[in-house]
Amino acid sequence: MNFEFNFTGLKNIYLEALNSKDKTLVFEMKLNNGRFLFMMFLSEEDVESLDKMFIYLRNVNQILHVKLYGNHKKGDFKVYLKPEQINLIIQELNLRNGNTEFDFNRFIIQMNNMIPNSINPDEKLSKMRENKSTINSLNPVDEPERTVLIGTRRVPERRSVRDKTLRKLYLHTEGSSSDITKLIDLLKKTNMTVAWTTEDNREEATSIYNIILGLS
Structure with missing residues (x-):
């Protein structure tokens, strides 16, 4: 029973x-x-x-x-x-x-x-990254093989920024909770999203800080 x-x-x-x-x-x-x-x-x-x-x-x-x-x-x-x-x-x-x-x-x-x-948002962020492999097994993000942040791209017309793409910022970057919040606000304001590539292209990687500077 x-x-x-x-x-x-x-x-x-x-x-x-x-x-x-x-x-x-x-x-x-x-x-x-x-x-x-x-x-x-x-x-x-x-x-x-x-x-x-x-x-x-x-x-x-x-x-x-x-x-x-x-x-x-x-x-x-x-x-x-x-x-x-x-x-x-x-x-x-x-x-x-x-x-x-x-x-x-x-x-x-x-x-x-x-x-x-x-x-606390910072405690949650730390716990998410600490348990990344466990969380990833539950399919929480789009295109899970792409985990290297490389920049931004415009969201197609009549589409919106996907939460499962933005969630990668928490799991696959070193940005702070406050910086990620600031970036997401900027992305949604400009109808942009973040772009990702695979680990073998890590030389293309950028940081959340650089993206914020580019959008501000």
Whole structure:
């Protein structure tokens, strides 16, 4: 039987991420012996991850794909955890005393209560880059093979700047959160987007700072 729970603690950081430039929710929680990396991708372009929460279980090296139900803007994030997902979470905790009966309901309530109310943009940026390979496995960007920033290009008429292209600025550059925000504002103001190439053309690389100077 599936285990039903409402992760109401997600509401504030969900709304925060929904209104952010990167449209990404990322934070890590250490609970008992477990380390849990929570990830959500909230752009309208994130079709494959729509209404999904991904939880990377660091000790067991597994990613849970958890479907979310309810009106998220009103604080409903209902999940129906499968028995195999519950077992993986328990394995992640690496419980040392096998004689103690484990109360999963109590644990999940504790997890919900530990979800932060807000995530500092610089801390989120650091966590995204620290876990780049895990995040990339979830298809968060366009043309994932192109990770070297080389400049800008104009967005075709009647098109808009793609969030999944701009998200690369967070994952594949060394720019600060404030500089990336400034650049995205400039790009959208001028209907431009960023251009990327593959690693074997790294000699063409430029920096966020140089692009900002060119657009300012």
